[in-house]
Amino acid sequence: MMASNALAIATISQLDEEFIDRDRIVNGVLVPDEYFCSICQFLLWKPRSCSSCQQLFCEKCIRIWLTNGNIHQTCPFRCQAYIDRPCPPSVQSLLSHLEIRCRNASLGCTQILSYDQLEYHENTECQYLTQKCIECHQFVLISKFREHQQTMGLCIPRPIKCTICENDISKVDFHNHFYTCCERRIEQLNTIRSLNRNMQRLFNNQPMVHNDRLPLVERGAING
Numbered sequence: 001m002m003a004s005n006a007l008a009i010a011t012i013s014q015l016d017e018e019f020i021d022r023d024r025i026v027n028g029v030l031v032p033d034e035y036f037c038s039i040c041q042f043l044l045w046k047p048r049s050c051s052s053c054q055q056l057f058c059e060k061c062i063r064i065w066l067t068n069g070n071i072h073q074t075c076p077f078r079c080q081a082y083i084d085r086p087c088p089p090s091v092q093s094l095l096s097h098l099e100i101r102c103r104n105a106s107l108g109c110t111q112i113l114s115y116d117q118l119e120y121h122e123n124t125e126c127q128y129l130t131q132k133c134i135e136c137h138q139f140v141l142i143s144k145f146r147e148h149q150q151t152m153g154l155c156i157p158r159p160i161k162c163t164i165c166e167n168d169i170s171k172v173d174f175h176n177h178f179y180t181c182c183e184r185r186i187e188q189l190n191t192i193r194s195l196n197r198n199m200q201r202l203f204n205n206q207p208m209v210h211n212d213r214l215p216l217v218e219r220g221a222i223n224g
Helices: 004-013 059-067 089-096 115-125 143-151 170-202
Strands: 049-051 056-058 084-088 099-101 113-114 129-132 137-140
Touching: 004 129, 004 170, 049 059, 049 089, 056 059, 089 115, 137 143
Parallel strands: none
Antiparallel strands: 049 056, 049 084, 099 113, 129 137
16 A cells, blocks of 8 residues: 555645646556556656556656655555666557647647647647646746736645645635644643653652653744
8 A cells, every 4th residue: 555645745736737647648548547647647757667566657757756754765556665767668658649639729729639749739839839837837828927927816825735634725815724733733742741740650659750852842933
């Protein structure tokens, strides 16, 4: 079973328009499920493989997995330490035969490209060249980008996922939410810590204590 932080990566990845879902693949009925990345759940992009279990991953996804606190560099499927290798030629051959709609189709591009041509088209030759907004993560026409940033209501910042409670919080509310979450979490840790220490003291026939607490986080120490 994949670890929980892999699922977190998948959740984030599914919101990212850079990834290719089955709807963009014109001849997608030809693509078996194993050609979709186990982490992001989208079509494999620049696929890599685990040398042990041969599971396939997007190059970007496995790189994020290996740098996201994975100190043992384990494969997402826990087979052993991940050792990278190129995907088999048969996989690359199938991907090369796919026909995919440009990511700018909703903006007017009607081009359908092969898998191998897609990246160059979307980043260089598409007449609807776009730039990704770092606030809302939408792809916006470069010619309309300034308008997108400056016109109220066009750019709605994407919520920020709180790493403590794992809820999505609006950017404007995140600072106060994160402080409150930290307070609540520290209180929980203090309760657990006090119970554990007193159980140990009781076991050793020592007097119990009631002020063995972690300090609360200062509001000014948190950057929202």
